[in-house]
Amino acid sequence: MHLSKRTSGNRKTEKIPPKTFKAFKRPLISEDERLNLKLADASKKGEFGEVKKLLEKGADVDFQDKSGWTALMYAVFEYEEIAELLVLNKANINLKNEDGRTALMFACWQGHLNTAKFLIENGAEVNVQDIYEKSILEGVIECRKFYTDLKYKQIENLLKENGAK
Numbered sequence: 001m002h003l004s005k006r007t008s009g010n011r012k013t014e015k016i017p018p019k020t021f022k023a024f025k026r027p028l029i030s031e032d033e034r035l036n037l038k039l040a041d042a043s044k045k046g047e048f049g050e051v052k053k054l055l056e057k058g059a060d061v062d063f064q065d066k067s068g069w070t071a072l073m074y075a076v077f078e079y080e081e082i083a084e085l086l087v088l089n090k091a092n093i094n095l096k097n098e099d100g101r102t103a104l105m106f107a108c109w110q111g112h113l114n115t116a117k118f119l120i121e122n123g124a125e126v127n128v129q130d131i132y133e134k135s136i137l138e139g140v141i142e143c144r145k146f147y148t149d150l151k152y153k154q155i156e157n158l159l160k161e162n163g164a165k
Helices: 031-045 048-056 071-075 080-088 103-109 113-121 136-146 151-161
Strands: 003-005 014-016
Touching (some): 031 048, 080 113, 103 136, 136 151
């Protein structure tokens, strides 16, 4: 089947062949990468059951996306239970994203005291800096300037008790 292209004036119409699409010889991303990306996405959305299922299927708990983010980094923003599940499944707590930030940094800077305690109890390093040379403690002190919530003072104390400088 050919399509016709209309033109103005006395010109003849030209025949335009239909577009053909070549099948890809292999998927754009591997099945493993697809599984790992689903794990990060489910962690970000708080889908505990899906995270558990993906881990059982063999998703890499330490997979880092293009920006270096892990499922744990996404989980610590809002989902303490998912963060704990990932750590219990041997997530590397101290991995850094492209900005040199760790899950503990995000947990502390978001004001999640219980998650920060859990990460520290499971080996999170308290004296790391991001690529901008900001430490976890400096970030928490900065947050205290903007938020009057007592949790940042508690997180500051927790970090200091565990050797943060």
